[in-house]
Amino acid sequence: MKALKIAGIVIGVLIVLVLLLGVIAPKEMKTARSIVINAPREKVFNTVNDLTTWEKWSPWKEMDPESVMTMGEKTEGVGAYYTWKGEKTGSGKMTIEESVLNERILVDVEFDGMGSAKAPFTFTRADNGIQVSWGFTAEMPYPMNAMMLFVDMEEQTGKDFEKGLSNLKNLIEMEEKNSSPKQTIVETDMPFPYVVGVRKTVKMSDVQQFYTENLGKVYSALMGKNITPAGQPCGVYFTWDDASQTSDMMAAIPVSEEVKLGGEFETVTLPKGKAVVLNYYGSYENMDRAHNIVDNYILLKKLEVEMPVMEEYVTDPTTVSDPNQILTRVIYPIK
Incomplete structure (x- = not known):
């Protein structure tokens, strides 16, 4: 009987202790x-x-x-x-x-x-x-x-x-790794000296719409002045702000000389010298992967990027059935 009382007291003390500890x-x-x-x-x-x-x-x-x-x-x-x-x-x-x-x-x-x-x-x-x-x-x-x-x-x-x-x-x-086609990356001369286009600060969610609305206008303006493009349509990125989810960017066409189209069109002189260029095959939805490849290369080589960064859309996606056939050249000018 005495043992039961002692056990009961011990259990009671433990319960009280747990209750008190639970407070703190x-x-x-x-x-x-x-x-x-x-x-x-x-x-x-x-x-x-x-x-x-x-x-x-x-x-x-x-x-x-x-x-x-x-x-x-x-x-x-x-x-x-x-x-x-x-x-x-x-x-x-x-x-x-x-x-x-x-x-x-x-x-x-x-x-x-x-x-x-x-x-x-x-x-x-x-x-x-x-x-x-x-x-x-x-x-x-x-x-x-x-x-x-x-x-x-x-x-x-x-x-x-x-x-x-x-x-x-x-x-x-x-x-x-299993789904990625082979990509090639090189250090080479800048592929063109100028781009002309429409520049604006755009929400990242509206980038595709911005291209759709403006690339055709730029191309038509060049054709109207009998100016031959020096490359394929480009997205030109002067800034990329994750915090505000905006980019100062341009829907542009490369040209070999400085041109003045007037109105909303602007010509930008690109950095002279070398660039890291990635030939990237894949869907536009996966362009993060392309930029990661270039970023890693630049870190490994200890290079310094000179803005703007560009994407040249070499392949018209409406002409191929396999997204892995879409070629985009990702261009990072370096100092």
């Missing part, structure tokens, strides 16, 4: 990890935004390979979800709550009987590709939050996220 312990758990993936931002974003790919890179699927993932009717973008059930990972539901193209994704994670959490992804440009940041925020109910004083939940969860991001990187970069 943090009630929110946060973790975040990042990795740089050498691939176009569209490719990286679309892979995460498509829940059917998660089985290929999820750290928890690797931890519990016998677990079952069941996809919802929608598998991409806002409203997409899947449920999971496993012996080691328990059960729950993942739902995409927010999806902003090429910028961020917010996932809601429901753990059956254990509350929920938010898992945001962000996608930003980095020197060698796209930096993917994956976060996790969960409320720890009182008094269960007391355990956070004794167990480093951030470190444990962080290891899972590091593994998942590493799997994601390997998956995407392997797919890119």
